[in-house]
Amino acid sequence: MKYAILSIFVLHMVILTYLNNSYLAGLPFRSYLMVLCGGLVLLEGSHYFTDLKVANLVYGVLAVIGIVVSLYNAAFFPDILRGSIRLFQSWLITICSYYLLINFGYRAILYSILLVAIPSSIVGILQSIDLGFAWDLRAILGGLQNTETIQVLNADFVDTRLRPPGLTLFAITQVYLLFTAIALLLVVFCQKMDKNQPVWLVLAVIFILYAGMIASETRSAIGAGAVMIFVTFLKYRPASTLISSVILAIAAMSIQAYISTNKDDSSRVLSLGDKSAKGRAALYKYGSELAVKKPVGYGYSFDSIKLADEYFMNDRNWFNFNTDETAQFYVAIHNAVLNITHIYGFLGLLIFLTYIFSLAKTNWFFLLVLGSYLINSFFHNAGILNGDLYIDVFIAVILFYKYRVLDKNADGTFNQSNQYSTTFTPPNRNQIKYGY
Numbered sequence: 001m002k003y004a005i006l007s008i009f010v011l012h013m014v015i016l017t018y019l020n021n022s023y024l025a026g027l028p029f030r031s032y033l034m035v036l037c038g039g040l041v042l043l044e045g046s047h048y049f050t051d052l053k054v055a056n057l058v059y060g061v062l063a064v065i066g067i068v069v070s071l072y073n074a075a076f077f078p079d080i081l082r083g084s085i086r087l088f089q090s091w092l093i094t095i096c097s098y099y100l101l102i103n104f105g106y107r108a109i110l111y112s113i114l115l116v117a118i119p120s121s122i123v124g125i126l127q128s129i130d131l132g133f134a135w136d137l138r139a140i141l142g143g144l145q146n147t148e149t150i151q152v153l154n155a156d157f158v159d160t161r162l163r164p165p166g167l168t169l170f171a172i173t174q175v176y177l178l179f180t181a182i183a184l185l186l187v188v189f190c191q192k193m194d195k196n197q198p199v200w201l202v203l204a205v206i207f208i209l210y211a212g213m214i215a216s217e218t219r220s221a222i223g224a225g226a227v228m229i230f231v232t233f234l235k236y237r238p239a240s241t242l243i244s245s246v247i248l249a250i251a252a253m254s255i256q257a258y259i260s261t262n263k264d265d266s267s268r269v270l271s272l273g274d275k276s277a278k279g280r281a282a283l284y285k286y287g288s289e290l291a292v293k294k295p296v297g298y299g300y301s302f303d304s305i306k307l308a309d310e311y312f313m314n315d316r317n318w319f320n321f322n323t324d325e326t327a328q329f330y331v332a333i334h335n336a337v338l339n340i341t342h343i344y345g346f347l348g349l350l351i352f353l354t355y356i357f358s359l360a361k362t363n364w365f366f367l368l369v370l371g372s373y374l375i376n377s378f379f380h381n382a383g384i385l386n387g388d389l390y391i392d393v394f395i396a397v398i399l400f401y402k403y404r405v406l407d408k409n410a411d412g413t414f415n416q417s418n419q420y421s422t423t424f425t426p427p428n429r430n431q432i433k434y435g436y
Contacts, residue, residue, distance in 0.1 A: 001044055002103045008037040009096050010112050016389060017116040017177060018167050021145040031089055038092035041099045048099045052399050058355045059091040062385065065344045065351075070299030083300025083343070090385060090392050097396030102404075109393050110184050116167075117181035118205065121212025124166030124174055128215035138167055164215045172380050175221035178209045179376060180390040182225060183369045185209070186232050187397065190365060193236045224376035231368050279327025280334065280379065285319040286311065287333035290342060292318075297345030304333050304342070336383025337374070343386070352385060359398045362406065366398050 012033040015022060022029045041048050049056070063084060070080045100108040126134035135158060142154045153170050163171035185206050192199045206229065213225050287304065290311070308328045311317070333339060341349045356374075360367040370384075373391060377383035384391055 001040060005037055005040050005044070005096065006100060006104060006108060008033055008040070009100060010115065012037060013112050013116050017120060018141050019145055020169055020173070021150045027085070031085065034089050034092045034096070037096045041096055044099070048102070049095055051403055052095065052098060054355065054358050054402075055091070055094055055395075055399055058351055058385070059087060061351055062344055062348060063087055065297070065348050066300055069297040069343070069345060070301060072296065073299045073301060075299045075301035079301040080299070086387060087385065090387075090389060093389050093392040094396045094399070097393045098400055101396060101400045106187070106397070109396070110188065113177075113181045113184055113390070113393060114205070117177050117209060117212075120166035120168055120174060121178055121181075121209050121215075122166075124164040124212040124215045125208075127161070127164035127166070130161060134164075135161060138165060141167060163217050166212060166216075171216040171218055172382070174216050175213050175218045175225075175376065176382060176388050177390050178213050178216075179221060179225060179228075179373065180394050182206055182209050182213075183228065183373075183394050184397070186228065186369075187365070189232065190236075218376075220376045220379040224372040227375065228368060228372035232365070279325070279331070282321060282325035282327050283331070283333050284335060284338070285321070286328040287335055287338040287342070289318050290333075291338060291346070295346045297348060298342050300343060302339075302342045304328065305330065332381050334380055336377035336380060336386055336388075339381055339383070339386055356384065359395065359402075362398055362402050366401075369394065 012030050015028075015030040015033065020028065020030065024032060066083055066087065067080060070083065097109050100112075123134045123137055127138070139154065139158050142150050142158060150169070153165075158165070164174075165171050166174045168174045168177060185202055189199055189202050189206070192202065210225055210229065213221050286308070290298075290304065290307065305328070311328075312321075333342070337349070337352075340352045344351070356370055360370045373384070377388070382388040384395070
């Protein structure tokens with residue numbers, strides 16, 4: 001049974017990454033796979049579900065709040081169903097990842113992510129230097145999905161050959177995938193450094209993945225990834241990290257300048273004057289006031305674009321908007337934290353922040369990863385508990401340490417023999433039963 005669960009989990013990651021918009025009877029095909037995977041885990045033992053106390057509580061309470069707030073705002077049933085399914089699937093991925101950690105060890109989820117992340121990153125790098133076959137690969141995957149959404153994304157990213165998406169739907173999805181892959185690899189890096197083992201292979205793969213981030217031209221992800229990698233390296237090799245960081249920064253800027261020259265366009269990474277960057281201020285002003293005006297939230301039917309006309313048809317707005325600040329009429333808020341607040345209200349935001357704190361305080365490295373992640377998701381719509389299914393895999397790692405590895409010493413430190421282990425030993429039956 002456990003090999004069937006592993007196989008379904010890997011297949012789900014492949015579909016999620018390469019064929020995310022493949023639908024069956026109105027639902028993504030990947031959703032069926034994850035429900036099947038979760039069902040098989042349940043057959044293996046209910047303790048895999050009951051172990052994760054804090055996650056279960058957070059998902060359960062948010063699900064209730066989401067439904068109640070949606071009904072209060074007279075949301076349509078399909079909107080409530082879609083929002084509930086998205087939250088449910090995030091929970092299932094966390095549970096299934098936790099199951100794999102116990103029964104197969106860390107390498108199972110690491111390789112599951114790298115299996116899809118490395119090819120996508122390499123293709124993204126090749127797209128950034130405008131190699132036609134790399135763009136053709138993404139176009140072929142888009143043709144296999146052929147939905148209205150994929151047609152829009154093809155027009156925005158593939159046809160224009162801007163913002164390389166690799167093999168994912170678009171550039172933002174690419175960086176969410178690569179961020180989680182790098183975070184998982186940094187766990188291995190820490191473990192090998194603690195044991196004085198060679199790290200060249202790990203560094204090489206991290207370089208490939210981060211190069212894919214740079215190729216995507218997603219500024220927030222490039223910065224967040226740099227912070228996460230830099231601080232981790234700095235802990236182990238302070239001097240060499242500082243020197244190599246300067247060299248890499250110069251190299252990265254040179255590469256971006258070269259790419260932008262070939263495209264006859266200014267580098268998006270090296271400039272904050274593009275339309276996307278200028279529109280953020282208007283979006284955040286608008287999003288903040290929407291949150292304050294309805295502190296209980298809008299529920300799963302929330303759509304900031306649909307509310308924009310009504311919002312700007314009165315003189316009761318707190319913020320002043322210039323005539324060129326019009327992004328709110330065309331795009332969503334682009335802030336994962338605000339999106340949580342819009343859906344679940346300030347109570348949901350409090351639950352979200354409490355959840356993040358409970359995960360981050362487990363270890364300095366987890367604090368670093370989650371802090372870096374929030375830097376990126378602060379500028380995009382998807383995030384923890386809200387659409388990014390890749391980070392749920394890493395959160396399962398944190399929960400595993402929280403309930404299986406964390407030393408019970410008063411100082412809350414890890415048992416050094418297990419810290420950042422990549423070959424977890426499954427606890428015995430009694431430990432599993434009581435969630436120790």
